[in-house]
Amino acid sequence: MTESYSPPGLALPYYFLYYKVPGKMVATSEGGAAIWRLSGEAGGWEPRNDIADDILYGTTQEVNVLTREEFVQKTEAVRGRYLRGEGPVFALYDTIRGIEEVAEAENRRLSDRERLLVEGLRRRTYVMFETELLAQGDPAADPTLAG
Structure with a gap:
């Protein structure tokens, strides 16, 4: 403890x-x-x-x-940027990276639609990642924060 x-x-x-x-x-x-x-x-x-x-x-x-929502978004931005692996959560991280890379290549900010999509995907990956951490015994994991 x-x-x-x-x-x-x-x-x-x-x-x-x-x-x-x-x-x-x-x-x-x-x-x-x-x-x-x-x-x-x-x-x-x-x-x-x-x-x-x-x-x-x-x-x-x-x-x-940070607010709770900002915390979830920042946590998933860091995870998505630095972690690599296999499975559904990493496929969603790749999707987010793809959306962000297109906007960056076009030298623009995310559109409102893209931003909302990325935020929704990050809430989803947060729940998925935290649920797996909880199953592995991480005492600080809390998948309920993104709800």
């Missing part, structure tokens, strides 16, 4: 980017909190209570607060 602590007056869950990497601070069953940061290597969650002071008191250059 990951060691927890009690954050002073912070509403949980709390979602953030820490040096451009998604993370979350969640309540523990003991009444404290635990911090989890996305692992770029496997796409799962690594315990990072050691960054609590930076999250709570760091500069805006280090920490950016």
Whole structure:
């Protein structure tokens, strides 16, 4: 079990980017909190209570607060950009990359329709990836966030 602590007056869950990497601070069953940061290597969650002071008191250059939806989108943007593999979730990551690459090649932003499609696909891949992490025993996996 990951060691927890009690954050002073912070509403949980709390979602953030820490040096451009998604993370979350969640309540523990003991009444404290635990911090989890996305692992770029496997796409799962690594315990990072050691960054609590930076999250709570760091500069805006280090920490950016996210909404739940922004957290889901940023998490899946990172996973889709850096992870490779086989299976349905990776096929969806490839689809998202393809949509983004076409817009980039045409030197334009995503159209509203493309943006909505990418956001919907990312919500779907989040659920799929988190469900698999949960099955593998990742204690921070939460497929319900994208619902």
